Amino acid sequence: MLVVASIVFLGAVGMLVMGWVRRDRPGLPFVGENETANTFLVVLFGMGIPIAILVALFVISDLVLLKETDAPDAGSTAMTVTVVGHQWFWEASYEGGAETANEIHIPVRTPVELVARSADVIHSFWVPELNRKIDMIPGQANSIELYAERPGVFRGQCAEFCGLQHAHMAFRVYAEPRRRFDSWLASSERPAADPQSTQAKQGQRYFLEDGCAACHTIAGTQAEGTVGPNLTHLAGRDTIAADTLPNTPEDLFRWIQNPQSVKPGTKMPGLGLGAKKYHAIVAYLTELR
């Protein structure tokens, strides 16, 4: 398309340059002043050539290529992942019951059906390197196919303006070899690990009693909130806050102590628990593999 567009553009500009060069001579070069020739030029360049180019464009992109970006036919995919868009994170669930957020794993060279939904406003699921974007519309379930030819990490981001933190609503798709994916899935289906260290045990208590559990789920504990992302295996992720910060203890501390300083407008409140409690909660969260 770029080549054709450049040719058209340069052609038109060339004609304008010719208009400047020949500004003292009326009429066309060679032909002179000839109304029929003028009209013929207009019809050829304005109608004839465009029709040819446009028909070609249409056939190639909308009749041939389009088949690859359509929703996958029933039965053509090996597994289904459902992603629900929230302001401003991604909730992902797998058929076996595994639930996670913001980082999705898929097996490499396997057609995966990605079902896109929304819990609030319109979002759009977009992993540019893997496929087109698909809007996530409340009340509707759209689907596209995710297919990774090679293993890797693919960045995705929200592609429909969804409010204050639309700019910080990204995610990652990990395409991995089958065995690694299977073990990831199996561990994701298990409930959360019990806290080991003393500080982590205290952290769990603060998590459950001081408000975090009202919004977050940690499978196997009394934390069953669904307002915010699922944190059951948080420590296994590379990023937090929808790919806004790396998943390190320092960044985790900063995020939960003062969420508004990282993502102004985020729905997570600063609970004002004090540094000691926050450090303990971080210790707990870093043990959730």
Next chain:
Amino acid sequence: MSSVPRSSIPRSMEASGPGEAGAVAAARRTAPSGWWGAALLIATEATLFSCLIATYFYLRFKTGEWPPNGIEKPSVTLPLVFTGMLVATSLPMFLSVKAAKGGAVRAAWWLLALATAVQATYLGLQIHLMVDDLNSFSPQVNAYASIYYTLITTHHAHVAIGLALDAWLLWKLARGITNYRLIALRVAAFYWYFVSVAAVAVVLTQLYPSL
């Protein structure tokens, strides 16, 4: 000294009195500006109604049961009868314009008054029906209710505006006829034809679940 090359070209605005206004109207080869303006305004309103009716059916085809949530299907007879009443007023409106063009201003006035009375009765009856509906389901209950009331209220608003136009005309025509008032009467008739057509479209949509 000022003269016009074709002395038969009327200075229409000067036409006052029954005979002159009608003569000017007869001499014109195209409709007056006011009529054109009204036609275009009616085009926008017709588009508005089309969008509302399209919205009704769009929502209908997104919903399973229609009306949903146990709302009763609308009853058919009275709305259709009332709509027929409104459409029938097209006749006195048409005759009123014809009379005015022919110089019979008093006849025109009485025909307009008759049409107005029936139109006002129509509005009153429709509002009564709507209040009955409101007692059984409110517009805030679901999408069906919302589009139902929006559609019929928009229609009622157009009827109300038509009645205001009628009232103004009755007041002005009682003081005599001019070219301007004759155009206004034509515009009013045109407007009411449109409202009648819209009324049919609206009532058929409104009653669609029962038809």
Next chain:
Amino acid sequence: MTVSTPPATTVRINRLERIWKETPGLLGWLTTTDHKRIGILYFFTSLFFFGAGGVEALLIRTQLIGPNQSTLDPATFNEMMSTHGTTMIFFFVVPMSLGAFGNYLIPLMIGARDMAFPRLNALTYWIFLCAGIFLYVGVFSGNAPSAGWFDYVPLASKAYSPGPGIDFYALSLLFVGISTTAGAINAIVTIFKLRAPGMSLNRMPLFCFAFLAVSFALVFALPALSTALILLELERLLGFHFFIPASGGDPILWQNLFWIFGHPEVYIIILPAFGIATSIIPTFVRQKMVAFPLVALAEILVAFLGFGVWAHHMFAVGLASATTIYFAAASLVIVIPSGIQLFSWITTIVTGTPRFKTPLLWIIGFIVLFIMGGLSGVTFAAIPFDQQTTDTYYVVAHFHYVIFGAAVFPLLGGMYYWFPKVTGRMYHERWGQASFWLTFVGTNITFFPMHILGLDGMPRRNYTYGPEMGWTGLNLIETLGAYLLALGLLSVFANLAISLFRGERAGNDPWGGDTLEWSTTSPPPEYNYAVIPKVSSPYAMWDEEDREEDRRNLELGRKTLERGHETPASTAVDAEWDEILEMPSHSAWPPLVALAMAAVFTMVLLQQWLGAAIFTAILALTVVGFHLKEPEEA
């Protein structure tokens, strides 16, 4: 004029001057119904909103100059980007095209003395002013809309936008929509009925064909927007259900209604520019437009076809395959009439003998930018490509090329072209050319890199981005380009402003123009033409014998219509003389009706329903007042 005027002519002219004299001072401006004064009012008001939208743009670009900036917090950024789009489209480009250029020039080009409905014309201006103030009261009170210029639900619903910002958006657009609709109706009736006798449709300037097409498009497109906005406000303020799935609504209903309006709207934005281009080119290349009938037909086709393509804004929504394919195909068809016009302009320039003065430079810049914007537009019809690039900076690049490059450049060119006619003075030519180049370069530096950023994955409407994305360099370039562009525009307007006071006096026809307005004085007298002109072709000024006949008619008192505020009305197609109309001259009712309307909208915004009812009654009274004085009493 150096020809000595015979005494009979002077007597007639004095009589016309006396009849058409404007009330002096501020009161005269407040009560005017003269299309030229109304055009000037629209011009300065739209220009103010251009400035406001420009400031919003510069704030946006400053925030994006580098990664993780904190010039604007996300809430303010979202307000700025929403207000920027809304202001530029609804309060600058359309009012400037239709209200300023259309109002001022249409009667002049068709040989009439005013628009068909002069008091309605004044009313449209006062409504526009009130609606713009209404929106900006919201902006300045910290309640700007922040869901984007197309305001998708559910984000724009009460649940996710609880403040009054969206209500300011919806109500101000409903309000200004009344003005635009009335303006469009006025233009259509004027063009069909008030053409000088003898100006059959095939002798009408292409400028008027463009404005006729625009006006019809507005008449049929605006109701879709009004419907969407009314439904939104019913949902937000009265708890109705149209867009929320849980109660049987559908968010996509909003998108359909909005884009059924929104797509024709973009052709509405560009068609007047086409009209201006087709006025400027023949004058400066001293040759008639190649393939005139094809161009006229193409202008109408663009407006018409624009109604069948709206869902190409919704290719990522999950519509059925067949639907998306239909809309892609339909979108491709529009390329044809655009292509015809484009190559007609280019061929006319090539085959003529162009003088590259400032107005023509703007049109050549327009042609180049329109081709670029058009090409990126065509790529969207490749659905898989669209599904990658929609909602990215690639789209932002495309529409700025077509809106700023292709709609605004001709407006700027038109300002230079008609400056001598409106003001009676010439602008500084060299300065004009320099301003053009500054603006053209600034435009490309600002918007070209956006194509690349979009292809690189930068989404639109993001208030910031991370340094690791690799978008920093291009964003910096774009922001610097924006400052350069702003400088270019300041230069453009400084030239015009200073030339207003210091420019050389211009005669009736400094350019050798082709259309009728160049036959009258600069600025035109209140009555436009002492004699209703004779017309035999679309290039009336180049028909010397006709202009000679006008001079004779003036002496003999033929077609001078001196008995009052008179203008002829003709048949719609062949322009045979049908009537003589008496036009109103001054009225205080238009501003009063507009104020009453503003009060109603304010009451609705504040949810004061009793107040709204009371002011509606007052509005009705002002409308009655408007119609109290009938033409024969004028």
